[in-house]
Amino acid sequence: MVVKTLFKLGEMMITLNESIGITFEYTLAFHCAPTLAKEKTANLMSLNHIKFKAVKDIITVYNHHFSSEGLAMKILCECSQRTLVFIYHKELLMDYLYIPEIKTYLETAGYDLDIMDLEAILVRLSKRMMKHQQLKKEYPHEIGLFLNYPLEDVTGFIKNSGQNYMLCGYWKVYANLENTKQRFRRYDSLRHHLCEQIKNGHRVLDNMKQELFVCVEF
Numbered sequence: 001m002v003v004k005t006l007f008k009l010g011e012m013m014i015t016l017n018e019s020i021g022i023t024f025e026y027t028l029a030f031h032c033a034p035t036l037a038k039e040k041t042a043n044l045m046s047l048n049h050i051k052f053k054a055v056k057d058i059i060t061v062y063n064h065h066f067s068s069e070g071l072a073m074k075i076l077c078e079c080s081q082r083t084l085v086f087i088y089h090k091e092l093l094m095d096y097l098y099i100p101e102i103k104t105y106l107e108t109a110g111y112d113l114d115i116m117d118l119e120a121i122l123v124r125l126s127k128r129m130m131k132h133q134q135l136k137k138e139y140p141h142e143i144g145l146f147l148n149y150p151l152e153d154v155t156g157f158i159k160n161s162g163q164n165y166m167l168c169g170y171w172k173v174y175a176n177l178e179n180t181k182q183r184f185r186r187y188d189s190l191r192h193h194l195c196e197q198i199k200n201g202h203r204v205l206d207n208m209k210q211e212l213f214v215c216v217e218f
Helices: 024-036 055-069 090-097 100-108 118-134 151-159 177-199
Strands: 003-009 012-017 042-048 071-078 082-089
Touching: 024 042, 024 082, 024 177, 055 071, 055 082, 071 118, 082 090, 090 100, 090 118, 100 151
Parallel strands: none
Antiparallel strands: 003 012, 042 082, 071 082
16 A cells, blocks of 8 residues: 655644545546636535545644635535535635625525624534434535525526536536626636646645646636
């Protein structure tokens, strides 16, 4: 078995099994490049416990490095096989959630943004995610707003029960098709570029000042 040391913080050593041909950094780049580039409020990663056995330790280390860039990771829910990790840019997320129509929608789901700080908001989201998981229901629809989906697409998804969409990409699109296509192309470019950088030996933690994205063309 081939094992690579990814990083060390104090006396804590985090290692990842590379025998399956994937590292945590590549997974992070593949799923979260738009957020790492500060082009999107947040992304999700679903991490298999067999591949990534030290998820909580990894999150601790990355949060230590991410904090100076306004980024953070948080476990939203987990089961016996997988952990769902939320990677977000704090300022961008709060700005988006406080857009009047987004804020109004969230209030209908029990989020009082006038008195809740971001941590409390995410705790409520996590509890709702876990409850829906336990009931074997779809995740609560507001997760789309936390992931920077347009409100029209979230409400369109609800109204159409996930059908009759114009395009299925990073999410299902029900409005503003051309603008969303452009966003998807930007996300594709960021993903491709950062994954290539990781393959070439760069590391996300060593390049959190936008260096990995300066040459990206859209």
